[in-house]
Amino acid sequence: MSRYFTDKFASLTPYTPGEQPRDMQYVKLNTNESPFPPSPAVAAAVAAECGKLQLYSDPESTALRAKLAEVYGVKPTQVLVSNGSDEALNFAFMAFADTHSPLAFPDITYGFYPVFAELNHIPYTQIPLKEDFSIDPADYMAIGKTVVIANPNAPTGLCLPLAEIEKIVKSNPDNVVIVDEAYVDFGGESAVKLVDSYENLLVIQTFSKSRSMAGARLGFAIGSEQLIADLNTLRYSTNPYNVNRMTEFAGVAALEEDDYYKQNAQTIMANRRWTIEQLERLGFTVLPSKANFLFAKSDRIHGEKLYKELKARGVLVRHFTKERIAPFVRITIGTMAQMEKLIETIKDILEASL
Ligand SMILES: *Cc1c(COP(=O)(O)O)cnc(C)c1O
Numbered sequence: 001m002s003r004y005f006t007d008k009f010a011s012l013t014p015y016t017p018g019e020q021p022r023d024m025q026y027v028k029l030n031t032n033e034s035p036f037p038p039s040p041a042v043a044a045a046v047a048a049e050c051g052k053l054q055l056y057s058d059p060e061s062t063a064l065r066a067k068l069a070e071v072y073g074v075k076p077t078q079v080l081v082s083n084g085s086d087e088a089l090n091f092a093f094m095a096f097a098d099t100h101s102p103l104a105f106p107d108i109t110y111g112f113y114p115v116f117a118e119l120n121h122i123p124y125t126q127i128p129l130k131e132d133f134s135i136d137p138a139d140y141m142a143i144g145k146t147v148v149i150a151n152p153n154a155p156t157g158l159c160l161p162l163a164e165i166e167k168i169v170k171s172n173p174d175n176v177v178i179v180d181e182a183y184v185d186f187g188g189e190s191a192v193k194l195v196d197s198y199e200n201l202l203v204i205q206t207f208s209k210s211r212s213m214a215g216a217r218l219g220f221a222i223g224s225e226q227l228i229a230d231l232n233t234l235r236y237s238t239n240p241y242n243v244n245r246m247t248e249f250a251g252v253a254a255l256e257e258d259d260y261y262k263q264n265a266q267t268i269m270a271n272r273r274w275t276i277e278q279l280e281r282l283g284f285t286v287l288p289s290k291a292n293f294l295f296a297k298s299d300r301i302h303g304e305k306l307y308k309e310l311k312a313r314g315v316l317v318r319h320f321t322k323e324r325i326a327p328f329v330r331i332t333i334g335t336m337a338q339m340e341k342l343i344e345t346i347k348d349i350l351e352a353s354l
Pocket of ligand 1: 032083084085086087110150154180182205206207208214217218219
């Protein structure tokens with residue numbers, strides 16, 4: 001730390017992204033990326049915009065917001081687009097939480113929530129998950145705090161039924177409830193259909209996972225016009241050109257070929273079923289995932305050891321050191337070939353440690 005770094009941020013612990021090692025070719029199952037390339041129209045859209053890079057992007061991302069509004073059945077004024085959904089989450093924390101309206105989120109969830117809270121000096125309560133790692137909706141009823149729930153949750157993959165989300169939203173009319181739906185396309189039910197009924201509901205999604213565009217950095221928020229206007233106040237106060245022109249039109253192209261990603265999501269779900277079955281056959285406990293990853297543990301090998309042994313054999317998964325989830329590894333669902341390699345490698349590891 002330099003002696004110039006302000007006290008305001010000196011104690012900040014930044015988010016740790018999943019590792020992106022360059023030392024060898026891994027079967028990369030650690031950051032929940034899609035194993036499939038973006039839809040074919042995306043590359044052409046990006047190429048067309050490359051020739052116009054001397055021009056700023058549209059600060060309103062008009063074309064992309066219009067397309068998102070059409071696909072999700074809302075008005076363009078109910079849509080904000082962002083540089084990855086992480087940016088939308090940060091704006092939402094800044095806009096709707098402070099000492100008078102502190103944050104509440106599960107103790108085991110997306111690691112960025114406490115970081116954004118600390119960055120913005122927002123007090124927060126971490127509510128323990130139940131014994132089975134699910135969220136207890138009762139914990140959030142009439143809580144009087146700004147609620148953030150990833151649904152499906154990460155890294156558990158577990159999903160709350162939409163009716164439970166609705167009860168949480170309904171019981172907290174004086175606070176915003178943020179539903180982070182980064183993984184909703186892999187079998188969850190979106191809360192977008194409720195945004196016209198509840199002015200305090202903000203739904204955040206991303207193109208990073210199901211739409212195969214993690215490297216493009218594109219996310220979006222859908223809510224009431226008033227909530228979106230507040231987010232825009234922050235966006236125009238930080239970076240009005242937050243979505244670059246290549247990404248904007250890559251997004252439009254992806255939405256025009258929406259069947260492509262839906263097909264891929266079906267493939268991921270089928271590969272997920274196969275992988276769960278194989279892991280269970282090997283004695284693993286696997287949480288019932290509605291996401292493009294599995295959270296699994298074995299009585300025969302600790303999560304950290306399994307992570308290390310897999311890495312040594314060229315398969316990358318994610319391990320978290322937090323005590324309650326340390327026995328687990330989080331495994332991104334990839335292609336069948338990748339899943340077969342994973343299972344073969346786990347078999348080798350288990351046999352070698354007998
Ligand atoms: C991956 C992820 C995000 C956001 O990713 P972006 O790439 O910034 O859109 C948000 N929330 C959760 C729970 C995620 O896993």
